[in-house]
Amino acid sequence: MTISEFIYAFDEGSIYAEYDEQGNVYIYDNAYDTMMAQLGIDSSVWEVEDDTFTMSPSLLRLMAELADTPPAKRKEPPKYVILNGKPMERWCFFTIGNRGQYLVSHNTTDPEILTRCSYTREEVEEATKWLPEEWYNVINNLLTPLDVALEGKDNDNME
Structure with a gap:
């Protein structure tokens, strides 16, 4: 799964996902503008920053799929x-x-x-x-x- 596919599939109401130019992915709480979790470009483990972050089964599957994708395949090739x-x-x-x-x-x-x-x-x-x-x-x-x-x-x- 590419990062943009992850962002596009992300549909969790009050939380949203972003990524930076390096390819790090972040999940934020929209209500408090707080980072809830992050996945580093070279990592396969999500780091949960806020212990109140709850994940639906669909979000958990989506996060697992992105984490299981090798870092080199997460970024889309240039167009x-x-x-x-x-x-x-x-x-x-x-x-x-x-x-x-x-x-x-x-x-x-x-x-x-x-x-x-x-x-x-x-x-x-x-x-x-x-x-x-x-x-x-x-x-x-x-x-x-x-x-x-x-x-x-x-x-x-x-x-």
């Missing part, structure tokens, strides 16, 4: 988009097509659509293995980390 230029009011990007159309052009202002159309490096390798080498090189040159693409549009709109 990339095939950007066609600097983001302005919208993102202009490509998705990898098929033998009839190598690249499919898209425009969107919705970050969720851009995220859904992103690729891991392995997905790019798999999707482009049938392309001529020059097309593969073009795609590699247009790959932009998803987080950079998302930040770029935000910064442009703030100017």
Whole structure:
């Protein structure tokens, strides 16, 4: 289970989960803004910080599944988009097509659509293995980390 899958599946009412850039996971009590438990990036043991922290069976299973996942597999691999230029009011990007159309052009202002159309490096390798080498090189040159693409549009709109 990845950290983001854990966060997405977390549904416990007055408590919530967060993680930091290093990959440490924290569970907080929303009512008192107190850290209840934490799982370090290199640990497979949750440290309970507050002895009043009670866990439902579903939360306990979820916590156990994340703790049982090897630390290297908890973080999602970086995602990339095939950007066609600097983001302005919208993102202009490509998705990898098929033998009839190598690249499919898209425009969107919705970050969720851009995220859904992103690729891991392995997905790019798999999707482009049938392309001529020059097309593969073009795609590699247009790959932009998803987080950079998302930040770029935000910064442009703030100017």
